[in-house]
Amino acid sequence: MLKKLLTTLTVSLCLGGTALADTDIKFTLGWKTQGSDAPFLLAMQKGYFKEEGLNVTIDQGEGSAATVTRIMSGVYDAGFGDINAIIQNAATRPDEVPVMVYQLWSKPPFAIVSKKETNITKPADLEGKKLGGAQGTPTTRLVTVLGAINKVDMTKVAIENMGPNLQEPMLIKGDIDGALVFNITSWFNLINNRQDPAKDYNWLSFGDYGLDLYANGMMVSQKLVKENPKAVEGLVRAVNKAAKEIAGNSKAGIDAVMAYDNLAKEELELARMKFSYENLIVSPETDKLGLGDVDDARLARSIDIVAEGYQLPSKPKVEQIFTRQFLPPLAERKLDYKID
Structure with missing residues (x-):
């Protein structure tokens, strides 16, 4: 061994x-x-x-x-x-x-990014929302653990599987409420899409809510x-x-x-x-x-x-x-x- x-x-x-x-x-x-x-x-x-x-x-x-x-x-x-x-x-x-x-x-870079008007600032705010995630990524796989630790009813959270290249475009268009991302990737994808990730978006970091990986x-x-x-x-x-x-x-x-x-x-x-x-x-x-x-x-x-x-x-x-x-x-x- x-x-x-x-x-x-x-x-x-x-x-x-x-x-x-x-x-x-x-x-x-x-x-x-x-x-x-x-x-x-x-x-x-x-x-x-x-x-x-x-x-x-x-x-x-x-x-x-x-x-x-x-x-x-x-x-x-x-x-x-x-x-x-x-x-x-x-x-x-x-x-x-x-x-x-x-x-x-x-x-950890694992985060949920959302437009500020969606008002997702803590795990409880995920209930009733639609999230987009790339299948198999740590952020997508571990969001249910995030929910369990923070007593979120994950049956009230819709998660749509999508390619990572679609997450920011669909978030910008409003097709999803939040994206399950790596912050170091998504932050700069938003900039490439002429967005202001600091001013116009909230970032819910898994590390701040029990998943200190x-x-x-x-x-x-x-x-x-x-x-x-x-x-x-x-x-x-x-x-x-x-x-x-x-x-x-x-x-x-x-x-x-x-x-x-x-x-x-x-x-x-x-x-x-x-x-x-x-x-x-x-x-x-x-x-x-x-x-x-x-x-x-x-x-x-x-x-x-x-x-x-x-x-x-x-x-x-x-x-x-x-x-x-x-x-x-x-x-x-x-x-x-x-x-x-």
């Missing part, structure tokens, strides 16, 4: 040195190029991976949950994706699922953990260095994004990068634990929530989902957030 595997690596991790020379790593992003990918892209652009003896190839993704299945397929060694998808897959395929080694998003971070395959733990340690060290650098230098971050994909909208993705720090990364927990770490008790509660929401046949253990064994010392992970 993964716990035993990780335990056996303790001695090897203390021996010093970098990854095996010229180690090739295939890395998948969570989606198409976005400003929130900047820590990984900066680590590549500035040679931080190379300094660790790593030759990292970064590909665009197909969804933060798909990162998990891409790694499980053996095509990718590592990626940026959703820890909740690890939990889901660990319940049935514990020997194949990747492990989270650097938890970047401390706060973790979200995206860097995960790696069990195969890489077993065969080259120094590569994992180097990946984490490089990404941590880049994430800290971006916190004080937004230009470095967006320059790396544009160098990777010159078709990205620079102004929009710069704003998205800042949004990721201000709304998903920076938190009291990050101040205490530093970048990349989790609170074990909170993660255990998250596993309970995901197990209920997805009706999992078993509950994985915390140590199957996350390991801090590859994290740099706390002093090196303290975030001095001064992004301009």
